[in-house]
Amino acid sequence: MPRRVLVAYGTKNGSTAQIAETIAAVLRKNGLTVESLPARSVTGDISSYDAVVVGGGLYAGHWRREARRFLRRHRAELAGRPLWLFSSGPLDASASERDIPPVSDVKRAMDRLDVREHVTFGGCLEEGAKGFVAGMIIRSGKGGDFRDFAAIEAWAAWIGAELVERPEEN
Template sequence: MTGTVLVTYGTTNGSTARIAESIADVLRKSGLTVDIFPAPSVEDVARYDAVVAGGALYAGRWHRHARRFLRRHRRALADRPLWLFSSGPLDPSASERNIPPVPRLEKAMAALDARGHVTFGGCLENGAKGWVARMILSDGKGGDFRDFTAIETWAAHVAEDLTRT
């Protein structure tokens, strides 16, 4: 494939954006043209040949901007290769085992014929927005659980699939 790939994401505190940037870097190094935007700023996906969309997990739900992105662009997304990722567990569980998509995301994946999904560990550090985030941090349960080696490996598989097509 010689077209352009959109990498988009929904995030509140920037952790998922950093994962999306890492994915975009790997895709670019594989020779693909990549645009990366926060989900609310994507107005049209028609010019993209493939899409990678991610969302932070909050209380068992994908980030609202990521959900809205899928809903708003569902017709166009169903016509192109689509991969999804989630970020969120604030523990090492995402590096230790495969964590399936949350139920509503699983339904969207089926409806859109997504090629894959992965859950990466999340990151919640001092200065995070929101009272829930502050409560989690005050309980000492924050930290950075993103595994960038795993993120880059997954992105390389996406790139391989795209360049083979």
């Protein structure tokens, strides 16, 4: 029976959603049954999922609120299944050059839950982004797309291999 995976995400302008969809697509290629949903729309029971990946965009040093709320709301159910976290945010090449530690609210969640791994991917902020601060960043010339989809796909493939090749550990 194929294993079921939930990829939940918190996004403001859609960049983190695109990362989540990429992760979901790679997991599906591994034969897993995957749903990718905005974290705020996951309101019911998640016990039907065998594993969960949760991502949040970083804004002003914090993970998106809906991703944090998802972890709090489903804490008991998440404690019993494999869980991976990702952040999307730096508007430079730093995420491709080195490991970036989780921001404080993600670190707290990692301390409370048995998280397998957290990774930070580069972010994307381009013309048309919502929000006053986003507009200021774009006007200052510091926007752009810093996502490394090869790295995102490799991370997702590693998760998929963990779930498919070592089901006894999951």
